[in-house]
């Protein structure tokens with residue numbers, strides 16, 4: 001029998017743009033169709049033509065609603081895809097709000113660029129897709145229950161398994177031409193609020209495992225321990241009599257915090273304060289959590305998302321009015337402070353010593369959130385220079401991703417795997433760490449590249465049929481601009497760690513010297529033995 005073939009279109013040696021195409025006979029399905037996110041060179045990949053004809057894709061199997069897995073679906077539909085998008089019911093509900101929200105951001109960004117005076121002579125930028133495309137895509141969602149078998153295209157059988165990552169998240173099991181495949185999607189950690197630990201079948205031919213935190217081991221923190229940490233932070237913030245401002249991601253992190261805050265208020269462990277959720281997307285996502293509350297763990301019997309202390313802020317005026325409250329807890333998006341209503345709360349609260357900014361999520365290099373977290377004394381927000389006098393705090397025990405140990409455990413639980421393990425959805429260091437370990441217990445480990453195509457036979461390792469895109473290698477590896485951004489962001493604190501002003505002066509002088517005479521410096525290094 002002819003084996004199915006796999007083509008990698010994203011999330012290979014990088015963490016975004018998830019998209020795998022599986023072809024069998026004349027039929028083809030996609031697992032995920034995600035947006036590339038990050039530096040401009042990576043985001044440019046979103047505008048490239050698809051490497052396949054969208055009209056010839058029979059179906060999409062969607063692991064979860066995060067944009068790096070679902071965010072190119074509207075473009076796929078705009079370019080002719082008419083099949084079903086198979087996913088859990090919660091994912092179908094979530095993409096009906098997330099995709100149109102993503103489209104509004106795309107439309108806003110395009111309009112903003114077109115207004116810029118320095119682009120006056122250039123052709124206008126079109127948004128990547130429109131809200132209408134997004135709504136059309138969401139309408140193609142075809143919900144299925146976890147572990148129910150279905151036929152996404154003739155010749156394909158599939159099942160979705162709980163991935164424990166966010167509401168609705170699933171791993172995808174796919175069977176075609178006698179070959180059994182399993183795509184992990186993003187995997188959640190142990191001790192995650194709302195969701196059971198990931199589950200999936202064993203005895204597979206080929207498995208695809210995400211590697212996001214493949215080189216990180218987290219201390220195991222139970223839900224009770226995490227709540228105790230949050231309790232201490234909230235108490236300290238409220239004791240300062242200012243506001244507690246928490247930048248949040250609209251999906252999942254907002255609801256995890258609401259669950260924990262409701263619990264602490266109900267137990268009388270923190271003062272009976274008002275909690276404002278100032279993000280229309282977070283409010284809608286919370287309503288979807290409420291709708292699916294029967295499927296969620298840890299909720300208790302009460303309607304925690306309708307807690308009397310919670311206020312979902314809708315209009316912009318109501319949001320601005322929050323600048324006159326004090327002693328409140330304010331959750332606002334976006335989680336990395338790059339856009340959204342969090343920015344006016346920061347403008348208002350950062351200069352106030354009695355306010356507290358509490359980070360509970362990952363802050364990527366180069367974002368406003370990261371700059372504040374790293375101790376900047378002043379920041380620029382919406383063209384204004386703002387002094388940072390507020391307390392800046394962080395809790396890093398909330399996570400939606402499995403760590404190294406949990407990823408390894410997930411792979412081992414799939415044995416026997418008679419073919420290959422593909423390590424996807426991770427950066428080079430994370431993938432390398434997992435590869436070294438996985439090779440101890442699996443016969444074939446593959447680190448694929450975007451553009452590669454593989455035959456996936458039953459009972460034997462995958463065979464590469466086509467090589468990947470070499471032009472992307474430098475885009476996906478860290479370039480000097482990333483290193484520069486990191487150096488610049490940490491330069492001041494690195495210098496402050498030195499012992500004396502004399503040492504700092506010498507360090508600065510030596511940096512200057514290296515930059516000024518780099519060629520001579522290289523030559524000197526080459527003549528030193530062992531350098």
Ligand SMILES: [Zn+2]
Pocket residue numbers: 064066165186
């Ligand atoms: Zn995800």
